[in-house]
Amino acid sequence: MATEGEANRVNPRRSVPDYLACRSCDLIFDVSMLRDGESASCTRCAAFLSRYTANQFEQVAAVALAALVLLGLGCSYPFMLLKFNGLESAMTLPQVSLNLISHGMPVLSFCVAGFIIVIPAVVLLLLLAMTGAIATERHYRWLPWVGRVIFTLKSWSMVEVFFLGVLVSLVKVSRMATVEMGVAFWAYAAFSVLFVLAMSGLDRAQSWRRIEWLSQ
Amino acid sequence: MSNPQATAASRGLACCHLCLKLVSQETHRCPRCGSTIHSRKANSLERTLALLMTATILYIPANLLPIMITDQLGQSIESTIVGGVILLLDMGSIAVALVIFAASVIIPLTKLALLYHLCWSVRRGPPGTVRQRTAIYRGIEFIGKWSMIDVFVVAILVALINLSNLLVIRPGPAALAFAGVVILSMVAAESFDPRLMWDRQEAIDE
Numbered sequence: 356m357a358t359e360g361e362a363n364r365v366n367p368r369r370s371v372p373d374y375l376a377c378r379s380c381d382l383i384f385d386v387s388m389l390r391d392g393e394s395a396s397c398t399r400c401a402a403f404l405s406r407y408t409a410n411q412f413e414q415v416a417a418v419a420l421a422a423l424v425l426l427g428l429g430c431s432y433p434f435m436l437l438k439f440n441g442l443e444s445a446m447t448l449p450q451v452s453l454n455l456i457s458h459g460m461p462v463l464s465f466c467v468a469g470f471i472i473v474i475p476a477v478v479l480l481l482l483l484a485m486t487g488a489i490a491t492e493r494h495y496r497w498l499p500w501v502g503r504v505i506f507t508l509k510s511w512s513m514v515e516v517f518f519l520g521v522l523v524s525l526v527k528v529s530r531m532a533t534v535e536m537g538v539a540f541w542a543y544a545a546f547s548v549l550f551v552l553a554m555s556g557l558d559r560a561q562s563w564r565r566i567e568w569l570s571q
Numbered sequence: 572m573s574n575p576q577a578t579a580a581s582r583g584l585a586c587c588h589l590c591l592k593l594v595s596q597e598t599h600r601c602p603r604c605g606s607t608i609h610s611r612k613a614n615s616l617e618r619t620l621a622l623l624m625t626a627t628i629l630y631i632p633a634n635l636l637p638i639m640i641t642d643q644l645g646q647s648i649e650s651t652i653v654g655g656v657i658l659l660l661d662m663g664s665i666a667v668a669l670v671i672f673a674a675s676v677i678i679p680l681t682k683l684a685l686l687y688h689l690c691w692s693v694r695r696g697p698p699g700t701v702r703q704r705t706a707i708y709r710g711i712e713f714i715g716k717w718s719m720i721d722v723f724v725v726a727i728l729v730a731l732i733n734l735s736n737l738l739v740i741r742p743g744p745a746a747l748a749f750a751g752v753v754i755l756s757m758v759a760a761e762s763f764d765p766r767l768m769w770d771r772q773e774a775i776d777e
Binding site for chain 1: 576577578579580582584586588589590591592593603604605606659662664667670671701702705706708709716717719720721722723724726727728729730731732733734737738741742746747750754761765766769770
């Protein structure tokens with residue numbers, strides 16, 4: 356548990372050096388001197404190292420919360436409506452994965468559900484817990500575990516890829532039938548923008564520095 | 572910055588792959604996040620090559636088998652990945668055809684070829700090209716998941732076009748095979764350690 360008091364108000368980043376090694380070429384850098392909005396890249400191989408944003412965790416928490424609400428909407432309303440020869444059928448987001456099971460492809464169904472709904476939802480929920488704890492300066496025993504799950508899973512969400520897939524499907528289907536976009540379509544569109552924003556706003560090195568600082 | 576030329580390995584340090592904490596190479600578990608510490612990814616080359624070969628083999632059924640089956644008025648039409656691209660071209664959707672062709676053919680094949688090249692280059696690559704090769708690796712890491720787009724399109728069409736007896740779209744076995752290619756090559760890229768290329772470059776420079 357972090358102690359209350361004046362010491363906590365001091366920016367924890369610039370008082371002690373923060374060494375890390377470039378993930379592409381192993382060169383050591385100190386990123387503690389970064390100021391608000393500045394980012395650092397490796398001088399040898401140009402790989403991104405870290406970016407410091409003063410209110411990063413508050414911003415990411417707000418965006419993650421909004422994204423989670425939109426994902427909820429995206430899963431509960433019709434995504435697209437198909438009109439063909441007087442017949443109508445509606446599709447929801449979970450059906451994109453679930454219908455694959457009825458066609459004998461449970462493994463693919465599991466993967467699709469993971470990439471577009473489950474992994475993004477889990478990452479966002481844990482992200483809310485982590486950024487909430489960091490922003491309110493509280494340490495919990497589960498904080499390192501949560502951070503580990505977030506940074507392991509985050510590269511496996513394919514939200515933006517799926518949305519491009521939705522647009523391609525729209526073009527494909529519109530040649531043979533009429534398609535209407537439902538509420539969930541717009542919700543998921545906004546969700547994918549916010550999700551990408553939250554992920555790009557979250558800095559690995561800065562997050563772990565704060566978690567370590569809180570645990571001391 | 573103390574000495575900007577020092578690598579973690581040359582100082583007897585290792586960087587946690589997950590939380591980037593710098594610790595001594597003797598450390599087994601990261602004190603900050605609890606991950607296992609490796610100075611270099613474990614068995615990086617063997618693992619990457621094994622996954623790459625599996626992905627390459629799986630790419631064959633992914634292209635030969637149908638990815639999507641359309642049942643229209645008692646008639647079944649099977650289409651492969653490339654067949655779908657040709658169909659889109661016939662329909663005049665050139666932009667969409669290009670997106671699918673890039674995501675399902677160009678990107679996966681280029682990615683596999685480049686990863687083989689990177690694995691080879693760790694031991695025999697021309698010195699002085701490490702910077703470019705590292706950039707190639709970052710490109711591969713970034714672009715990997717975009718190949719999944721055709722699998723998503725099939726899943727969406729299956730869910731959307733489901734008008735009993737009149738028009739039904741079913742997923743073909745190639746959808747699973749292609750998803751396997753994308754996932755395996757993403758894991759292969761993750762198993763590759765670009766620092767091995769720099770280690771060799773440093774050995775040459777000395």
